[in-house]
Amino acid sequence: MIQQIEFTLRAYPRGIHLVTGEVMRQLPELPEKGLLHLLIKHTSAALAVNENADPDVRHDLNVIFDRLVPENAPFYLHTDEGPDDMPSHAKSILVGPSLSLPVSRHHLNLGTWQGIYLCEFRDYGGPRKIVATIIGE
DSSP, X not given: OEEEXXXXXXXXXXXXXXXXXXXXXXXXXXXXXXXXXXXXXXXXXXXXXXEOSOHHHHHHHHHHHHHHXXXXXXXXXXXXXXXXXXXXXXXXXXXXXXXXXXXXXXXXXXXXXXXXXXXXXXXXXXXXXXXXXXXXO
């Protein structure tokens, strides 16, 4: 069985946002076992799996990304869309646009402290489109 759906996550401000529940509400029932693949259809945001309990992790990740890829670096050529644009592209490459997650017994088989993050790297990124492909039996 292969199913594919597209849905839109609401607009989030810049930051790292736990979206596991929002993603799961958009999906049909998951198979007994299989794989869920998620792709974000944008080049200035990303998807990740990480700590889902302590919000300090999200804060610290933002600080790390902003130090790794600062705004207004003098060597950026792509600057027409504002100071957050080129850094958002670089950050999205570092994190990546997709996730492949195991499905077991009709549920995501994540670790106890793992959740799905939307990494929004723009100040005003807007709603984000996601393609979900479910493969299973």
